[in-house]
Amino acid sequence: MNREKLNIFLFLLPGAGFILFFLSSAFVLTILQSLGLFALIGESHFTFDHWKMIFEQEFRDSFMFSLKVGIGSSFGTLLFAYPIALFLRKKGFGKKTLGSLIKIPLFIPALVVAFLIVNLISYHGLINSIFMGLGIIDEPIRMLNDQFGWGVLFIQIWKNIPFQLLIISSSLATIRDDLEDAALNLGANKLQVIGRIIIPLSMPGILVAVILVFIMTFGDFAITKVAGPVYPTSMSVRMLTEAMTFQEWNRAAVMGVVIMATALIFVTFYTKIAKILQENAK
């Protein structure tokens, strides 16, 4: 190793090395413990036994619930964030104010967001009161701790719109105006410009935005614990119960591996689909 390389290595060590040391050891430990190795208490031996839990009904329910929340929140947020990003793309009077207003939820901690929205959607909360007052419904709708998880979805979407908006906006900003003008001059209408030029070119931004929100919401603990149903619980809630309440660290590790693997599979799968769509658009 020559001197320059050694220097760079030494420079990378404190920052990147620090992060990698802790994360990779946590990562390796999770995998080893899911295979029965490295138990801190009790005996350890290699076994696939702990993996049998993935056939349990409760595990499946939790997995499906988390998957629903993850997909629902990531695409549900996109449904709001993408049109807003398109609208804010061109400069205009008042749009800067609008842009900074939209950003506000980004600065509010997740647990506080949960509390803010809980007040609105609770049984006697604002939304139910308004609907009852207007005579739209006769009885309050149960939106909090409901079986489906509408409360969780509401909170996640409220919280993640600005996050996706930022990512998508910066990817929209890289699209040059002359492409759009050229298409318009050649007789394309607005919808065609959006469908054929803007969406395909902003695909990288959409990808990152959806993937990050999926990973965050699929593995969410706090918001589901506060606003989610009593049963099924999310993957992370169940994982923590296994570890902290029952001290079943091997089972918790299996769940940890499943959460990370699902995130990884989602990333690969979704990237592939997006690529195919992008090719077709061309």
Place this chain on the structure above:
Amino acid sequence: MNLYTEQVLKRRRRIIGIITAFFIIMQLLWIFVPVIFAVLWSLVDPDNPWSYPDTFPKVLSLAQWKYVFEYTNILRALATSYSIAPLATLLAFVLSLPTAYAIGRKQFFGKQIVSNLILLPIILPGMVVALFLSRVFSMLGLSQTYIGLVIGHCLMGMPFMLKILITSFASIPQDVIDAAENLGANTWEKIRHVFIPMVLPGLFAGSIFTFITSLEEFNLTFVIGTPTFETVPTILFSFLGYHFIRTNAAVVSLILMIPNIIMLLVAERMMKTDYLSASLGKM
């Protein structure tokens, strides 16, 4: 023809203006209604409870605030939160500086991989990382310790610090450095007159992000700190989860939220570049 297009453009601009105004009003409702309700809940008078079907509380008082400060651990939690945050920020800064310099200014094999790997703490599912980091921490004897919390919070904030510092280092024009060298500047002078002034805004932004990340950090604190240490988020969680006391939760929510918003508004005023997009946008 010219006149005609001008009229069309004018009308179009007006329509867009109306849509913008409509969105602004919607957005104000979407954000401020929940916040106002939290404020109202924190001001409910204990002797005149706010219950269905009252739309607004009948009497407002500061009794809930007094209660939270007198009978809960909020003061100790505030002390813990606000002492961990600066320490974690300082540690993150010291550790990030050399790495950010190398990634921002040097060419080396595997640079892209390293710049993606440093984002892992915010990309990996938070609770999985927290739970198994707690195992690593207990092996190292850091679990349930103050130092452990500082290291954990630093780890969670470092991706922001690194990302922003890398951008700052990368944006220093090479000619400025060359010019300084041509004028006979030694390494120390280069650091003092070129690097420090040009990295300072990024350092400021990165510090605010790390500070706020630390104040908000819940997963890791909950797993490695509870029950020895309580921070503001873990107290809020106990009010929301285990025994839901809406008025107390309202007070703690505001204690957690208001400083963040003030800090970020100040930061945004003071910085010319949009660091928020710089740190999140180009992930």
